[in-house]
Amino acid sequence: MTLALEIQQLRKTYKNKQGREQVALKGIDLTVEQGDFFALLGPNGAGKSTTIGILCSLVNKTSGQVKVFGVDIDKDFAKAKSYLGVVPQEFNFSQFEKVFDIVMTQAGYYGIPPQLARERTEKYLRRLGLWEQRTKQARMLSGGMKRRMMIARALVHEPKLLVLDEPTAGVDIELRRSMWDYLAELNRQGITIILTTHYLEEAEQLCRRVAIIDHGEIIRNSTTRSLVAQLDKETLILELVHPLKQSPTLEACTVELTDEHTLQISVSRDHTMNKLFQQLTEQGLEVKSIKQKSNRLEELFISLVQQNLVKEEKVT
Amino acid sequence: MKNNVNLIALQTLVTKEIRRFMRIWVQTLIPPAITMILYFVIFGHLVGRRIGIMGGVDYMQYIVPGLIMMSVITNAYSNVVSSFYSGKFQHNIEELLVAPISSWVIITGYVLGGVTRGLLVGAIVTILSLFFTQLHIEHFGITFMILLLTSILFSLGGFINAVYANSFDDISIVPTFVLTPLTYLGGVFYSMDLLPSIWQKISLLNPIVYMINGFRYGILGVSDVRPEIALLVVFLFAMGLLGWAWYLLSKGIGLRS
Structure with missing residues (x-):
C-alpha cells in the first residue's frame, strides 16, 4: 500500500540576519501509513511547524526527500499539494472577507468548478456549524469559529491527507471535544490525519501513532499504545x-x-x-x-525530552 | 487537467482581486476621480487658459492623456502592491502558496486585478475629462496597446515591490520617491521641447516619458518620441519586470522561509 507520507533525511537550515546557520531539522525520517491518525509532538521550536511548512510548500527544504501518496514534491509538487489539506497554527485568512467567500475561493484555487465549490462550501460550513455565519466578515468570528473555518477551508477540496498544526489551541473544552469527534469521523471516512499538538491528551485520545520530535530530531516513533505502556x-x-x-x-x-x-x-x-x-x-x-x-503521555513526553536534552548537552 | 485547475484558479484569483477593490470603492475609485477633477480645473482650466497652445493643441487637451495615464499607472501599481502585501501581512497569501497552481497563475491573477483597476480608473478619468474638453482617438491600436502594456508593467512593479516589502512603509517608498517624481517629470504637463537640450536627453532615460507620449500620440497624434519606440520601450520594460517577478515567486523570495 502506498504510504500517505514518506520523509527521508529531511534537513532544514535557516540563516539568521547575522548569516549564522541554525539547524531546524537534522535529517529526519518519518512515514505515515494511509488511513493513519498520526501525532507529531514536540516542545516549541522542536521542528514540528518546519516539517509541516515543507510539506505544504511554505518552507523550502535544504535537502532530503518528501513524498505525499508516492508523489515526490520535487518532481510534481502540484500533484502532491492536491492531496494535502492544511490547517495552520496561526490564522491565515483575510480578516475582511466573508466566511463563505474565503472557503469558496480556496476551492477555486484547487481548481474546483464554481457549482461544485458552492456545494462543498455549504456542506463543510454546515458540518462545522458556520453556515449561519457565512455572510459575516471573518474578523467578526470568535477564535473557535475562526479555527473551524480554517478546517472547512482545508477540507473543501476533499484532501486525502489532512495536516493540522495545533488545531485546538485556544479552543474551549466543549468545542475541543466536538472537534475531536469530527476529526475521528473524518479519519473513519478514510482521510489520513497528521496533527501537531501541545495537548498531549489530544494525541492519546485520537492518534494511533505518535512521533516525538525534539531539537530537529525524531526521538521516538511508535504506536500511542506502546508508548503509554512504557510508563512505569x-x-x-x-x-x-x-x-x-x-x-x-x-x-x-x-x-x-x-x-x-x-x-x-x-x-x-x-x-x-x-x-x-x-x-x-x-x-x-x-x-x-x-x-x-x-x-x-505528558509524563512520558517530558521524560523523553529531558533525556534528549541531557544527550544534547553531553554532545556539545 | 492541470491546465483546467490553473484556469479555474486564475478566474478565482481575478474575481477575488476585483471584489477586493470594488468592496472598498470609496478608497480605490473615488480619490483618483477627485484628484483628476482638481487637475482639470486648476491646471487645465484656470492655468491652462493662460498657457494657450502646447505641442500644437489646446493645453487642456494636451494634459488630458498624461493625466489619464498617470491615474492608470498609480492605480495599477497600488492595487497590486497593497493587495499582495496585505496578503503577506495577514498571511492569507498562504492560501495561494499551498494550492496546486503554477507561479504564473499567481502573477497573472494579481496583474489582471491591477490592470482592471487601472483601466477602470482610466475610463472614469476619461469620462470626467469630457466635461472639460473634447477627445477623439487618433490611433486606437497604439492607444490601447500602450494603455494595456503600461498597466501590466506597473502591476508587475507593484507585485515586485510587495514581494520585497516587510512593512507598510516599504510599500509607500517606491510610489513616493520613484513613481511620483518620474511621472511628473514624464511630460504630463509639458512638452520636452521646453526643456534645455541636456534635460531633453536625460528625460529620455525616464520610461514614463515613453508611456505618456505614446499614449498622447494615440489620442492626439502629438508626441515627443516616436510611437513605435515608445511601444518597444514599454514592452521591454514589462518583459523585464515579468521575468523578475517570476524569478522571485518561483524561488519563494520574500514568501517562503
Missing part, C-alpha cells in the same frame, strides 16, 4: 479528610505532602490500588477524593 509510574493526588503535619511513608511509593490536606503519590504500575489503600487505611489516613495528576 502513575501520579495520584489525594485529598485527605483530616489535616496532616508530616508526609507518611508508603511502601513502593514516592509521597509528597503538597499542603496539609493534599498528598501527591507516585505509584509504580505493579503496585495495585488495593495495596495502596490498605497502607493508607493502616496509617489511619481517610481519603476524600482521588485524581490523576496529569495525563500519562
